[in-house]
Amino acid sequence: xxxxxxxxxxxxxxxxxxxxxxxxxxxxxxxxxxxxxxxxxxxxxxxxxxxxxxxxxxxxxxxxxxxxxxxxxxxxxxxxxxxxxxxxxxxxxxxxxxxxxxxxxxxxxxxxxxxxxxxxxxxxxxxxxxxxxxxxxxxxx
Amino acid sequence: xxxxxxxxxxxxxxxxxxxxxxxxxxxxxxxxxxxxxxxxxxxxxxxxxxxxxxxxxxxxxxxxxxxxxxxxxxxxxxxxxxxxxxxxxxx
Numbered sequence: 551x552x553x554x555x556x557x558x559x560x561x562x563x564x565x566x567x568x569x570x571x572x573x574x575x576x577x578x579x580x581x582x583x584x585x586x587x588x589x590x591x592x593x594x595x596x597x598x599x600x601x602x603x604x605x606x607x608x609x610x611x612x613x614x615x616x617x618x619x620x621x622x623x624x625x626x627x628x629x630x631x632x633x634x635x636x637x638x639x640x641x642x643x644x645x646x647x648x649x650x651x652x653x654x655x656x657x658x659x660x661x662x663x664x665x666x667x668x669x670x671x672x673x674x675x676x677x678x679x680x681x682x683x684x685x686x687x688x689x690x691x
Numbered sequence: 692x693x694x695x696x697x698x699x700x701x702x703x704x705x706x707x708x709x710x711x712x713x714x715x716x717x718x719x720x721x722x723x724x725x726x727x728x729x730x731x732x733x734x735x736x737x738x739x740x741x742x743x744x745x746x747x748x749x750x751x752x753x754x755x756x757x758x759x760x761x762x763x764x765x766x767x768x769x770x771x772x773x774x775x776x777x778x779x780x781x782x
Binding site: 625627628630632634639640641643653656657660661664665668671672673674675676 | 715716717719721722724725726727728729731734740742743746749750779780781782
């Protein structure tokens, strides 16, 4: 019996064994085993949620502009774009990337103005945010 | 955790977040006349996507169990203030 026939015979005998045991019997290195369904689910999840770091340079406001770029992340899941400023713990969202950016810009401006209107009565987190916003936002001339 | 917009609004109401009457996106928690926390109102009506619910939960400084309790009622305003004090968000 040549080597190929031996291999075919042994493969036929082993076909009833689970994949892991077969590989152990052959004394081969065993990689982590996942079913094709699990594998497809992982790939699906990776494709579903993609988070991309980027920056905002334009606050899209007539009254305020950014003095420096604002780091954000953009993620997309189920056709919904979410853009997050982790520095401010603020987010915007929409059905397109542009809508999400516009939403975040409006949220930042509203928060900035509300902080300004309450600047004598701020707790720890709004005080921290105020200092950050004062560094990155300036009034348009 | 996907929720209905009404469920999130009821959490804001229970925790006494202030929401302006006109077209606005933000809600604020005031405690002893000080602005303590901000959170974002959800757009539209119906269901709020799970990832947006998670972002709002993060703005409320609640973990998943605490947020579930907030939605399902065991966590009331006083309990929430206690949590914020424990986290040193309110001094």
